[in-house]
Amino acid sequence: FGTLLGQFNFQKFMSSVTGSGEKPNSVSSWLQTIGRHLQNHSLYALGFSSELMLTPDDTLLLSLDSYTFGDNKKPRKKAILHHKFPNHNLTVEAVSPGLFVDKSGNYWDVPLSLAIDMASLASDSGASYHLCMHHNTGSPTQFQGDDHQTIHGPPATLLPGFSIKSAFSFKQNFDFWRSKAPKLKLVQPYDLFLSNPHISASGIIGAALTASVGDCSVRSQDNSQESNGFSFQASGVKSALLADLFASVSFTAQHGNYQRLFLDLTRFHARLDFPSGSRFVAGATQVAQNLLNSQRPSLEDIQTICPNASLSLQQQIAGPFLLRVDSGVIVDLDNQDWPIRVHDPVFALEYSMQVLGSAKAVAWYSPKHREFMVELRFFET
Known part of the structure; x- marks a missing residue:
């Protein structure tokens, strides 16, 4: 099938009309002014996409x-x-050009990006692997030309070159409690995936290896954000080899079956990510040595072992409507007044549609990025 989508930038159109300073004195003058502004091609966008099923196991997606x-x-x-x-x-x-976003939320255009990705089927627990080959051509430029908004250049992974990335991980789930109480008869839950009260946790541990050749092998000088794992870099031939461990721990608690009209669902989810195992071990070792020597650990060492945390809270308001808040948590020990603060919160209102067992319409807003969007989500846990 094929899809043709058109877009009109109404906000830019109104800004151009009001900012022109023109004051037509008749209806015909107004129409001429509006028609002249409507001729601005930058107000329009056009997109075409087509999905072709070549065989039962092969699908080709084309978009322009x-x-x-x-x-x-x-x-x-x-x-x-x-x-x-x-x-x-x-x-x-x-993709040509490819659009990517860095950790600071800046968008970058890469003239040509090629990728081959192979991954094992997703499973609730057990081992999994991921292998990716990536090649970039051309120098990346910031999307829409807002170069003055960034202090640092593009991420090293977007620079021209060829890289191979592989990751292997093992996941284990733990159920501490799961309700065996019967549900309301003849009452369909608003969402089947949110109809089982429970307390559970899961853990993931794995290893990642990256080999790169070209400009993309240049590592960032910001050591606070980079892994301290095993690395080898040959600047003469612009090649590098990086390896490290990673881990993640999550906890989920849910109360309510999401069947009644009011306050029948409260769900809390927390996740702790350790992106660099070697960095964590080095920091923990230094802290332990300081304690054994009756010395006070430095704030930098303690900061090193702090994981990246994210929290999520869902609360039923009435019927199929849920209020949801997602946010990251940053520990900044250098800030004595506010050592813990929220990072990039997202507020959402969800409407469970009771179709296909689990489908919802979500309207969310991000204050940091000043973004608002309405989405349809299916089978989201």
């Missing part, structure tokens, strides 16, 4: 997006091939 016809900007083209193997999936992707 043109954002500003009159500004000599190249259209964004993408081709993705999905192939299903018995125990893993293969994805081949080509």
Whole structure:
């Protein structure tokens, strides 16, 4: 099937009309002014996408997006091939130009990005692996040309070059308590995935290896954000090899079956991420040595062992309506007044549609990025 989507930038149109300073004195003058502004091609965007089922196991997705016809900007083209193997999936992707976002929320255009991705099938527990080959061509530029907003250049992974990334992980789930109380008869839960009260946890531990050749092998100088794992870099041939461990621990508690009209669901989820095992071990070792020597550990060492934390809270308001808040938590020991603060909170209102067992319409807002969006989500846990 194929999809054709058009977009009109109403906010930019109103800004151009009100900012022109024109004051038409008749209806015909108003129409001429509006018509002249409507001729601005940068107000329009056009997108076309098509999904072709080549075989029962192969799907090809093609898309073409043109954002500003009159500004000599190249259209964004993408081709993705999905192939299903018995125990893993293969994805081949080509994008020109590719759009990526860094940790600071800045968007970057890469002239040509090619990727081959192979991953084992997702499972609730057990071992899994992920292998990806990535090649970038051309120098990345900041999207929409807002170069003055960034202090640092583009991430090293977006620079021209070829890289191979692999990861292996093992996941284990733990059920501390799961309700065996019967549900209300003849009353369908608003969401089947949210109808079982429980207290559970899960843990993931794994290892990652990256080998790169080209400009993308240059490591960032910001050591506070980079892994301290095993690394080897040969600057003469622009190549590097990086390896490290990672881990994640999550905890979930839910009360209510989400069947009654009011306050029948309260769900809390917390996750702790340890992106660099070697960095954590080095920091923990230094803290332990200081304590054994009756010395006070430095704030930098304590900061090193602090994981990245994220919290999520869902609360039923009435019927199928839920209020949801997601936020990261940052520990900044250098700030004596506020050592713990929230990071990038997202507020959402969810409406459970009671179709397909689990489907919802979500309207969310991010104060940090000043973004608002309405989405349809299916089978989200």
